[in-house]
Amino acid sequence: MPFLKDGEIRRRAGRSKEILEMNNNKLNTTLPDENEEMVIDTEESTDGITWKDGRRIVELFSLAKALNSCQNVNCTAQLNLLNVEKEKLQGFGSYLTIRCLNCNMLNNILTNKTHYGTKGPAIFDINTKAAIGMIEAGIGPRQLNKFVTALGIPGATAKTLKKREREIQKPLSEIAKTSCVNALQEEIEKTREQLNVETTNGTDIPKLTAKYDMCWQKRGSGRSYSSHSGVGSVIGQNTGKVLNFKVCSDHCRICLKASQLGKEPENHECQKNWNKSPKAMEAHTGAELLKILEDIGEHK
Ligand SMILES: [Zn+2]
Ligand SMILES: [Zn+2]
Incomplete structure (x- = not known):
């Protein structure tokens, strides 16, 4: 030293x-309750x-x-x-x-x-x-x-911070969606620019080229996938930006808590949208995301 x-x-x-x-x-973590x-x-x-x-x-x-x-x-x-x-x-x-x-x-x-x-x-x-x-x-x-x-x-405390995380969940996901819409527009424009260049060379009509991957909240070993949720995202070739994403989850904290108490869950933004094997999540989400992009593409 x-x-x-x-x-x-x-x-x-x-x-x-x-x-x-x-x-x-x-x-x-106890607190005197005067000054309520x-x-x-x-x-x-x-x-x-x-x-x-x-x-x-x-x-x-x-x-x-x-x-x-x-x-x-x-x-x-x-x-x-x-x-x-x-x-x-x-x-x-x-x-x-x-x-x-x-x-x-x-x-x-x-x-x-x-x-x-x-x-x-x-x-x-x-x-x-x-x-x-x-x-x-x-x-x-x-x-x-x-x-x-x-x-x-x-x-x-973790509890306080988690509560605040839940508070910003919805606005953040709305911002992410808007960002995707803008990125998709940018990707289309860049591809169109390329299209003009390439068609003069007589090549094929270019379509949007994108990469798809899913990441998991819990690491998989290659053989076992037990994560409760994953995020699939489609990334545009020309912009490198996320064009669309989807969170797939077989778990909802509020539903789980309600079922443990034997009650009906209160009205909530349910996180659960998957009830099959976690392994099938990736392909399913990918197909769904591409379908959405195709549908948007037809209207552009
Ligand atoms: Zn005074
Ligand atoms: Zn739920």
Whole structure:
């Protein structure tokens, strides 16, 4: 190990301690229930970790505005961040309980903006953004938490992050569909450009050339395929872009949960669209995707 200055050793030791403490705290997932109206989700714990520890992701302007005036209508005093009495973490967002020294009232201040889903309480935008970030980076809650705890930011529970992933599922798949429509148009145009060149040479009428493959959520050994779901995609030869895709799944979490409880599943966007062998998924999805592209092609 190279020679380190005393300051560096202390800094490193301090950081290791900080991470260790935060990770230990994550194991404890009970939360005192006072201040009920401010609790979005009681999965997170602030036990043992105070607002003075580590770092947070904060929307500065949002926090600055909230601190600008006491929430008591008869008081116009500014709040001081140093008067935080309690912090409640919800994923990467925090609820801070700040006492106003002018009127003595406790204020509930949020460190980030929130939004509402179709049902349930307010959701911190930062948690939804974290779910988008995980998908962008191709990582899961475990890797995300390793990264943020290394920065000294308390992690979010897998349950919170998975919930937020489900929230963005539908809009993301709509964006993907639009992107496919645009890619298909681009592929057709590029092929037409080629067609003009090639027909002058008297070659065959070119059709769209594409590659198809399916990837699985679980690795297959070549002989056994037991994955519950896979994504088939068609990639255009000229653009290298995905022209169409389909998720094939023989599993739905909501249906499964309902059947375990012996109940009818609630109205939901069912993920299950396959009930035959996983092996047959690939060929079936490929054929279906090409059929859809052919149908579109007839109308172009
Ligand atoms: Zn006040
Ligand atoms: Zn279902």
